[in-house]
Amino acid sequence: MTARRPVADRVDEFVLSSASGEPLPAWSAGSHVDLVAPSGVVRQYSLCPAGAGSYRVVVERRADGRGGSMSVHDDLAVADEAWISVPRNHFALTRALGYVFVAGGIGITPILALIDEARAAGRPWRLLYIGRSRAEMAYADELAAAHPDHVTVHESRVSGRLNLGEALAGLPRGTAVYACGPAAMLDAVADACAPQPAVDSFTERFTAAIADRVPSEEFELSLAMSGVTLTVPEDRTILEALDGAGVVAPSSCREGMCGTCETGVVSGEVDHRDAVLSPAERSENESMMICVSRCTSGRLVLEL
Template structure:
């Protein structure tokens, strides 16, 4: 995991807003002065600042080589917290939007073989990955599921461009995705990339558990667990000043830092976006995020301070 760097903030304009599936709109964001948008890599996402306390993360799904605009697609979440409703109902072409990023915790590793598995709006980060895999000449397959065909954004576009390597399986026609067959057909060394709702991710993780012939990468929209932060009190030490800050039994590291007047970037506060990633110089974090892989967590050189706590009495942070 690369060290955390200061995130770029951009003021972009909604240049286009299009319906791309039932309940899904895409936004094309451009520089209002006609300049280039920031560079990004497949798997990256941006934060859209949709209000004073409404910041949401959306995967980039456009062309990485197109510096004229950034594209995201947003599913209307009927039972969500209001971010998607603001995109669908309030944003208009010409509106100005504050954007943070891009940032990537779901990067495409080099491989000769990929299996991409998407559930619903989880197709968005996989689209530029597929384009990159195609450019590299890799062998790849996409297994794409959704509740209904009308709600599966970009399915026709993907099938029209790539043909039979794109397997589209709406649940109302085919039932649940046949993940076991797809994985059984994967050659040794296949990199598996999966994004979608939690039941899909959990099923893929279960099937890949214990297998050493494939490597799994997942990106979550929601945290794996929603338990409130709790545990024995501890202290964090800011390496750059030597300042010691206590963290109580029922508060997050982020809350303790902010209460002490320490400026830390944060967004989701659920351990899913990676905005608050902070370097760890000493101590053992109690990782409770849904961003870092098991190997990255085991390295104990960074943590998501919005949810993770400490297994040791003292943590020295790179702050």
């Protein structure tokens, strides 16, 4: 790590560069990396605009989390080394006539690069940045000062809860709405956009969405490349069943959030339970996140 600074209460910015001095791989707006905290826990962080060849991530210290952010804050210092993955992108900016970005708290991190890309494309855009107080909102003052006609900062402790249904009403056709933040905010964004013609919404979640699903049932799993066939019990995930059978598959978060375990589907109907694939990608039934998603057709064949 080459630099670190606080950017809000309990929120620090970390600049990462290659230990070899070589530029880090190029990335696109909306990308994230896995970072191994000093404690050994792997967490995913969105990439923010940074100098050429470097990465910038922003981490909120969460005492009520699972320990990853606390380890990064407490144990990672300038000049320390940390392992990171190559960037992956499940939140890329689609082509649209205009954009509305909605960020809740630390959800501003992937939005920063998306704003830069929208500006570079010359498309109309605006940002709704929501947080409890300005002191807890990374880059709020900088964004408002740099783009006063495009950025609305909403402090809920001062102004109360923002009605997103009203804030997002009447969007022009061809608008794409990108949102990152707490689940309740993302649900409100989706509800506000759903009835509007030719308005699409895209979200990135901190945790996987909880939805009504069919109960988990046992199913047969076949691996097309290795020829292995096994049973996935109702109380185990595909990834856990593969672990038990000695089959190695890439994984990281094991919560359907990061996309590391995405695996091609040869045949079988998938119950998608991740927060990565879009509705269109799910309907294509060509891949799945094997850490959380399951099979509803009794038999599933994967490209493993």
